[in-house]
Amino acid sequence: MAADKKKTTINPGNLKAGGFIKERGKDLFTVRLRVPGGRLPISRLKKIAEVADKFGGEFVHLSVRQSIELININFNDFDAVVTELGEGEQKVASCGARVRVPVACGGCEYNPNGLVDTQRSAMEVDRELFGTETGHHKFKVAFSGCPFDCPKAAINDGGFIGSIRPELDREECISCGLCAKSCAEGAIAMDQENKPLYFPDKCAYCGDCVKVCPTGAWKTVEKGYTVRIGGKWGRRPLIGTLYATFLPEEKVVEFIACVLAWYREKAEGLGRIRLGDIIIREGTDSLLDHLRSRFPANIVVETIPPQIVDNQIGNNQVEV
Amino acid sequence: MSNTIDLRGICCPTNFVKAKLALEMIDAGETVEFLLDDGEPVKNVPRALKDEGHKLISLKETDGFYTLTLEKIAE
Numbered sequence: 001m002a003a004d005k006k007k008t009t010i011n012p013g014n015l016k017a018g019g020f021i022k023e024r025g026k027d028l029f030t031v032r033l034r035v036p037g038g039r040l041p042i043s044r045l046k047k048i049a050e051v052a053d054k055f056g057g058e059f060v061h062l063s064v065r066q067s068i069e070l071i072n073i074n075f076n077d078f079d080a081v082v083t084e085l086g087e088g089e090q091k092v093a094s095c096g097a098r099v100r101v102p103v104a105c106g107g108c109e110y111n112p113n114g115l116v117d118t119q120r121s122a123m124e125v126d127r128e129l130f131g132t133e134t135g136h137h138k139f140k141v142a143f144s145g146c147p148f149d150c151p152k153a154a155i156n157d158g159g160f161i162g163s164i165r166p167e168l169d170r171e172e173c174i175s176c177g178l179c180a181k182s183c184a185e186g187a188i189a190m191d192q193e194n195k196p197l198y199f200p201d202k203c204a205y206c207g208d209c210v211k212v213c214p215t216g217a218w219k220t221v222e223k224g225y226t227v228r229i230g231g232k233w234g235r236r237p238l239i240g241t242l243y244a245t246f247l248p249e250e251k252v253v254e255f256i257a258c259v260l261a262w263y264r265e266k267a268e269g270l271g272r273i274r275l276g277d278i279i280i281r282e283g284t285d286s287l288l289d290h291l292r293s294r295f296p297a298n299i300v301v302e303t304i305p306p307q308i309v310d311n312q313i314g315n316n317q318v319e320v
Numbered sequence: 321m322s323n324t325i326d327l328r329g330i331c332c333p334t335n336f337v338k339a340k341l342a343l344e345m346i347d348a349g350e351t352v353e354f355l356l357d358d359g360e361p362v363k364n365v366p367r368a369l370k371d372e373g374h375k376l377i378s379l380k381e382t383d384g385f386y387t388l389t390l391e392k393i394a395e
Contacts, residue, residue, distance in 0.1 A: 212370065214370060214376030
């Protein structure tokens with residue numbers, strides 16, 4: 001009967017970046033919210049709770065990548081959900097072959113281990129690159145504030161790990177030995193004059209020596225991101241490998257855009273394929289050269305292809 | 321040296337909290353010795369106390385444990 005028919009209108013702009021994911025039930029969708037770096041102001045959290053209560057199911061789901069997902073949203077309510085969330089300035093995230101919402105640790109404002117402002121980097125990348133279509137597959141980015149690497153940078157297409165290069169002023173050193181004791185990598189030993197001896201080859205650039213030094217004899221002479229590229233998890237995991245060191249924080253967006261340009265070109269015609277698998281096909285030098293032309297001071301001399309994790313299931317061969 | 325606080329056998333971060341409590345009972349400008357186990361305690365506690373604004377003076381190893389000397393700095 002014509003009277004029962006109802007035409008649903010949905011603003012196509014709301015669907016453009018994805019973020020609405022089909023559920024099992026008829027007409028029901030999960031709405032993935034955009035929470036870059038996992039930082040959620042209380043005002044937005046309250047608005048999310050309000051909208052979830054009004055349109056969603058009994059609970060929300062915390063995704064693995066720091067998002068809140070609204071569950072059991074009827075597709076008729078898409079526009080209303082987007083509008084009401086928008087009043088609290090909460091946006092919807094994405095899915096598909098796009099640059100995803102970056103994840104990050106708490107950063108350096110309150111975490112004593114944080115060496116760089118990962119939150120600022122995550123917000124910048126979210127603002128400048130979120131939702132960019134890659135033409136091939138998803139593209140994930142993560143920021144860790146220190147080499148503890150809680151966000152697991154190396155299983156992202158682009159993984160950034162805060163690091164500092166330490167240098168000792170021997171005059172200011174009081175020979176307390178705390179730096180040698182604090183160094184988990186064995187990169188510092190006390191010499192015959194009871195002064196620290198530094199072995200850069202062993203250094204993880206975590207800054208523990210600078211942080212513990214009572215007199216400020218250990219200084220930070222360089223600060224930025226260690227960059228790993230080509231990682232992913234999923235069915236066929238790859239561990240991303242080293243491409244840059246001490247990349248200045250303000251160059252992160254430009255760096256990712258540069259990687260994306262290479263990915264777009266090299267994956268042309270290959271369908272749905274992740275960056276790491278393209279690096280395995282093309283070899284590492286092609287990407288290194290491409291990046292070196294723009295970031296000569298930061299790109300490493302050589303690197304290794306993404307490392308295949310043997311998950312021991314099925315015929316886990318990398319397609320080349 | 322009268323101010324000696326034995327934090328051996330106490331795990332992180334309880335040892336740091338005990339150190340903070342002990343420092344509350346001591347006047348600014350006074351020196352304190354903390355006895356710390358090797359491993360995590362000697363790596364974490366000195367740095368955390370420096371972060372709180374106190375002045376680290378020395379670290380000595382004796383018979384498998386460490387003596388951290390610091391000066392309490394007023395808040």
